Amino acid sequence: MGYLELALQKEKSLLCKRLGHKFKMASPIKTRKENRQVLYQCKICDQEAWLQWPEDSFNKLSENAEKSIA
Secondary structure, X not given: OOOOXXXXXXXXXXXXXXXXXXXXXXXXXXXXXXXXXXXXXXOOOOOEEEEEOOHHHHHHHHHHHHHHHO
């Protein structure tokens, strides 16, 4: 990841270690199902990071995303 090292904080927000900006889940939600990854983006410096989620959490997120599209 180079400069884009992420730290999971107690409040479950992701921070860019290089610049300290907060990452938020991409909107609309973007996923990679084969790796259970979710895209996070920084709205300030345009950096992106794919974060792997636990299987049960990823499945719930995917179900909710599909329901919101329908």
